Amino acid sequence: MFTFPGQGSQTPNMLQDIPAYVEKATEVIGVMPRDDELSLSSTLWTQIALFLKGTAAADELMKQGMTPHFVAGHSIGAYSAAVTAGVISFEDALRMVWRRAEWMDRAYPAGYGMGIIIGLTKEEVERIVAHSYSDESPVYRSNVNGELQIALSGSVEGISRAFELSKQRGASKAIHLKVPVPSHSPLMEGLTSELFGMLESIPLQDAKMTYLLNHTGRPTRSKQKIAEDLAVNAVYPVCWHDMTTVSAESGADCFVEMPPGHTLTGLLKQAHPCLRGIAVDETGMEGALYLIRKWEAQAE
Amino acid sequence: MNKELRSWSQKRDRKQSKLSGIEPRMKGKFIDTSDIVSVLEALIEPGARVVLEGDNQKQASFLSQKLLEVAPSKVHDLHMIMSSISRPEHLDIFEHGIAGKLDFSYCGSQSLRVAQMIEDGTLKLGDIHTYLELFGRLFIDLIPDVVLVAADKADAEGNLYTGNNTEETPTIIEAAAFKDGIVIVQVNEIVEELPRTDIPSSWVDVIVKADKPYVLEALFTRDPRHITELQVLMGMMAIKGIYGRHGVQSLNHGIGYNTAAIELLLPTYGGQLGLKGKLARHWALNPHPTLIPAIETGWVDSVHSFGGEVGMERYIAARPDVFFVGKDGSMRSNRAMCQVAGQFAVDMFIGSTLQMDYAGNSSTVTAGRLSGFGGAPNMGHDPRGRRHASDAWLAMNEHPSELSKGRKLVVQMVETYGANKKPVFVEKLDAVKVKDASGLAITPVMIYGDDVTHVLTEEGIAYLYKTDSPAERKQALAAIAGVTPLGLESREHEVSDLRDRGIVAYPEDLGIQRRQAKRSLLAAQSISDLVTWSDGLYDPPAKFRSWS
Numbered sequence: 001m002f003t004f005p006g007q008g009s010q011t012p013n014m015l016q017d018i019p020a021y022v023e024k025a026t027e028v029i030g031v032m033p034r035d036d037e038l039s040l041s042s043t044l045w046t047q048i049a050l051f052l053k054g055t056a057a058a059d060e061l062m063k064q065g066m067t068p069h070f071v072a073g074h075s076i077g078a079y080s081a082a083v084t085a086g087v088i089s090f091e092d093a094l095r096m097v098w099r100r101a102e103w104m105d106r107a108y109p110a111g112y113g114m115g116i117i118i119g120l121t122k123e124e125v126e127r128i129v130a131h132s133y134s135d136e137s138p139v140y141r142s143n144v145n146g147e148l149q150i151a152l153s154g155s156v157e158g159i160s161r162a163f164e165l166s167k168q169r170g171a172s173k174a175i176h177l178k179v180p181v182p183s184h185s186p187l188m189e190g191l192t193s194e195l196f197g198m199l200e201s202i203p204l205q206d207a208k209m210t211y212l213l214n215h216t217g218r219p220t221r222s223k224q225k226i227a228e229d230l231a232v233n234a235v236y237p238v239c240w241h242d243m244t245t246v247s248a249e250s251g252a253d254c255f256v257e258m259p260p261g262h263t264l265t266g267l268l269k270q271a272h273p274c275l276r277g278i279a280v281d282e283t284g285m286e287g288a289l290y291l292i293r294k295w296e297a298q299a300e
Numbered sequence: 301m302n303k304e305l306r307s308w309s310q311k312r313d314r315k316q317s318k319l320s321g322i323e324p325r326m327k328g329k330f331i332d333t334s335d336i337v338s339v340l341e342a343l344i345e346p347g348a349r350v351v352l353e354g355d356n357q358k359q360a361s362f363l364s365q366k367l368l369e370v371a372p373s374k375v376h377d378l379h380m381i382m383s384s385i386s387r388p389e390h391l392d393i394f395e396h397g398i399a400g401k402l403d404f405s406y407c408g409s410q411s412l413r414v415a416q417m418i419e420d421g422t423l424k425l426g427d428i429h430t431y432l433e434l435f436g437r438l439f440i441d442l443i444p445d446v447v448l449v450a451a452d453k454a455d456a457e458g459n460l461y462t463g464n465n466t467e468e469t470p471t472i473i474e475a476a477a478f479k480d481g482i483v484i485v486q487v488n489e490i491v492e493e494l495p496r497t498d499i500p501s502s503w504v505d506v507i508v509k510a511d512k513p514y515v516l517e518a519l520f521t522r523d524p525r526h527i528t529e530l531q532v533l534m535g536m537m538a539i540k541g542i543y544g545r546h547g548v549q550s551l552n553h554g555i556g557y558n559t560a561a562i563e564l565l566l567p568t569y570g571g572q573l574g575l576k577g578k579l580a581r582h583w584a585l586n587p588h589p590t591l592i593p594a595i596e597t598g599w600v601d602s603v604h605s606f607g608g609e610v611g612m613e614r615y616i617a618a619r620p621d622v623f624f625v626g627k628d629g630s631m632r633s634n635r636a637m638c639q640v641a642g643q644f645a646v647d648m649f650i651g652s653t654l655q656m657d658y659a660g661n662s663s664t665v666t667a668g669r670l671s672g673f674g675g676a677p678n679m680g681h682d683p684r685g686r687r688h689a690s691d692a693w694l695a696m697n698e699h700p701s702e703l704s705k706g707r708k709l710v711v712q713m714v715e716t717y718g719a720n721k722k723p724v725f726v727e728k729l730d731a732v733k734v735k736d737a738s739g740l741a742i743t744p745v746m747i748y749g750d751d752v753t754h755v756l757t758e759e760g761i762a763y764l765y766k767t768d769s770p771a772e773r774k775q776a777l778a779a780i781a782g783v784t785p786l787g788l789e790s791r792e793h794e795v796s797d798l799r800d801r802g803i804v805a806y807p808e809d810l811g812i813q814r815r816q817a818k819r820s821l822l823a824a825q826s827i828s829d830l831v832t833w834s835d836g837l838y839d840p841p842a843k844f845r846s847w848s
Contacts, residue, residue: 119721121667121720121722122667123667147720148720148721217416218416218420242412242416242668245412246412246413246416249388249391249409249410249411249412249413250388250391250392250413251388
């Protein structure tokens with residue numbers, strides 16, 4: 001299974017080794033994508049960079065003969081997953097990503113973001129959120145990255161209030177994420193209709209392999225369901241823990257995380273210590289190819 | 301009153317006509333491996349009730365893969381009956397529309413998918429059963445039309461050998477063969493002479509040689525290296541405060557490191573207490589490798605097994621006085637028989653759980669997962685149909701009277717905080733929420749509190765059978781619940797009263813010092829020690845061989 005990371009995994013200069021993709025992207029969006037440290041503090045350039053990086057790595061692996069049986073992207077990573085599964089073209093996906101990122105940047109220039117609580121369950125975090133929410137400084141329970149790794153979205157003030165409560169209730173860690181927008185919460189609702197509007201004129205194909213839906217944690221190959229996922233995923237929490245668990249139950253036993261970073265591989269090791277997981281950023285492309293081929297041979 | 305005018309052999313006639321349809325492809329009872337998909341399409345009617353053999357250990361994996369290849373236009377809406385849903389294709393057939401309804405017992409490795417598919421309506425759930433209930437219904441209202449099972453070997457006449465991994469096969473075949481169901485068997489190999497006959501050829505309709513041997517999982521191997529000193533302490537309390545106190549002769553152990561620790565403490569700590577020969581002599585148990593030292597030191601008289609365990613075959617063959625072994629030298633397991641034994645014939649069940657409420661009800665179902673039951677509820681309850689007495693059984697009766705009887709020991713052994721660092725003792729089981737989410741008729745409780753006689757934690761033992769009221773049960777549980785919210789409700793004067801009356805015992809009350817609980821007390825420290833104990837007869841699977 002190929003996995004594609006979301007916002008938070010970005011690193012400066014991450015596009016330097018894929019000039020062809022940068023060039024192609026420049027043609028599509030009319031501006032050259034940026035990956036310097038300052039630009040990557042904005043949602044706009046971060047999402048563009050993550051989409052290009054993940055898609056390029058998957059293309060390269062597939063060119064080398066590695067076709068995954070499953071694809072799953074976390075948040076913005078879902079767009080790379082959909083391109084890899086042949087559901088949507090690189091160009092159309094990139095236009096959607098551009099619109100999505102632009103909208104987010106514009107709607108929430110400051111004072112909003114995401115955080116993560118480690119050590120409490122989804123239900124425990126929901127109780128805390130219910131006590132921390134106010135209309136002036138909203139906060140929502142967001143992505144379920146692991147059984148005990150739950151994200152928050154909303155105003156920075158609301159998140160900080162929830163953090164204080166979570167520490168009183170036994171959380172081992174509570175940290176603000178490198179995400180300056182309240183993604184995966186109802187605060188993103190305005191974005192959905194724009195993306196659905198774009199999808200009306202985009203040609204789509206059913207997926208060539210099983211795609212895991214962000215907002216329901218379900219496996220599918222249906223182009224309609226995947227298109228809906230791309231349009232609404234920013235409004236709903238990412239069911240990441242369910243996405244990996246369901247693919248493992250469905251037979252995925254080797255998880256390859258596209259660059260940058262190794263966040264998803266870390267989550268996999270916690271949830272499913274017996275499964276094989278590698279991050280291309282750690283092994284390098286050659287190393288990843290070597291390991292996957294070796295494991296495939298063992299499985300024969 | 302009019303006699304009904306009808307044919308009384310309609311099912312038989314239908315079976316005959318189906319089988320004659322595939323006659324050109326039959327050589328005796330055998331078909332070519334490459335014909336299996338078309339044979340399945342010819343023999344399985346839409347809507348048919350089909351048992352697919354997914355046992356705890358053995359999987360009819362060739363037939364389950366081939367069932368996924370049938371054309372959904374020809375074979376659809378099957379009503380599947382499976383004791384264990386353990387392979388991806390067991391659920392893929394629902395996504396493809398080949399199957400529609402499911403009755404099952406256990407689905408540990410597919411529990412999130414099952415929950416999702418029920419919620420999405422991809423799968424219509426019949427019921428979730430214990431093993432014995434499901435087997436029972438195969439003879440009452442879930443009588444199969446077709447069964448797809450696995451055997452090791454067939455001879456030219458079609459007799460079958462199932463050996464160590466017999467498990468469910470005879471039970472499933474019996475339900476079909478004598479009620480005009482169609483019996484289709486995959487075999488690993490076809491041989492001239494079988495080691496022995498486990499299933500006679502006349503019960504079988506179609507045999508196919510699989511392209512690969514059936515899948516078999518080593519589920520019951522516990523590496524002693526992973527046993528903690530806390531588990532050693534709990535094991536010592538169990539042996540002294542429960543096995544020894546009540547003189548438990550016959551028993552079942554659940555799966556897990558807690559009970560593996562007990563198995564490895566019997567020869568050492570149990571020996572020091574002078575208990576050898578006085579307890580734990582008869583077992584209903586899968587062939588746990590961690591039982592080898594107790595067998596080798598003469599503690600164990602007999603073991604009957606539900607299924608096999610990879611790597612234990614040669615050891616078992618060399619110990620026919622202990623295990624159930626055929627003349628050929630290989631074990632015969634049998635899940636239905638062993639479940640009956642575990643339900644009626646043993647004095648004690650000891651197992652573990654993920655959650656327990658304040659009344660002692662326990663469940664392994666957690667949010668969003670529907671893992672089913674397997675066999676634990678059969679063994680983890682007091683069967684009211686038992687009529688033979690034993691000392692341990694009678695010892696559970698606190699108020700003897702003219703018509704009183706004994707009671708099975710049902711022991712739950714848990715650490716107060718689970719692997720996810722959440723309290724095991726909870727006010728309300730997650731299972732209650734799962735019941736609503738999945739639209740179940742009843743809450744999926746593994747073991748009911750009123751069946752539980754003892755709860756053992758790292759803090760001590762609650763002798764629940766001695767309590768007189770729900771309030772007292774809760775106090776007894778609180779006394780051993782450590783620093784969980786339940787434990788914090790405990791009051792010192794209540795605890796000292798419960799200890800005085802023998803309802804709660806801490807290690808010191810049992811004469812056990814916590815510092816005695818050392819891993820060095822375990823009769824084997826590693827898998828390699830177990831191999832040594834077995835005189836080299838135990839062949840651990842590669843994943844457990846850390847030394848080679």
